[in-house]
Amino acid sequence: MCVVMGRVWPSFQIAMELISFFSACSAFNMALIYTLELFPTCVRNSAISMVRQALVLGGVLSPLLVAAGRKNNLISFGVFGIAVGICGLPLIGLPETRGGTICDTMDEEEHKQHEKAAASIPTLA
Numbered sequence: 573m574c575v576v577m578g579r580v581w582p583s584f585q586i587a588m589e590l591i592s593f594f595s596a597c598s599a600f601n602m603a604l605i606y607t608l609e610l611f612p613t614c615v616r617n618s619a620i621s622m623v624r625q626a627l628v629l630g631g632v633l634s635p636l637l638v639a640a641g642r643k644n645n646l647i648s649f650g651v652f653g654i655a656v657g658i659c660g661l662p663l664i665g666l667p668e669t670r671g672g673t674i675c676d677t678m679d680e681e682e683h684k685q686h687e688k689a690a691a692s693i694p695t696l697a
Contacts, residue, residue, distance in 0.1 A: 592652075600627055 603623060611619040634652075641648025675681040 603627065 604620070604627075607620055607623045608616065637648050637651050641651075675684060
């Protein structure tokens with residue numbers, strides 16, 4: 573939208589860039605929080621280190637893309653948009669989240685897992 577509307581209405585491009593900046597900052601923080609909750613304690617430090625390194629590497633490489641796209645906005649905005657879209661596509665088909673709800677506590681999740689396991693065990697008649 574920044575590439576298309578930026579030529580027609582320049583202030584729209586600034587607004588969209590601010591929205592994308594704040595969204596990226598929120599995503600950065602949520603990725604770290606989600607990683608904290610995702611991994612068990614025994615591997616949490618290693619997992620957080622790898623996620624943090626990937627996030628920092630992305631932060632280092634993003635100014636290079638912006639500099640490369642100074643003459644042609646399609647390069648920088650296009651690469652960022654395509655990367656975000658490709659990274660989000662695998663989330664559509666996850667069986668863990670398709671049609672399900674998120675549990676508030678670990679006890680609820682364990683209870684749900686026990687119910688699934690009990691339902692899959694055949695009974696002797």
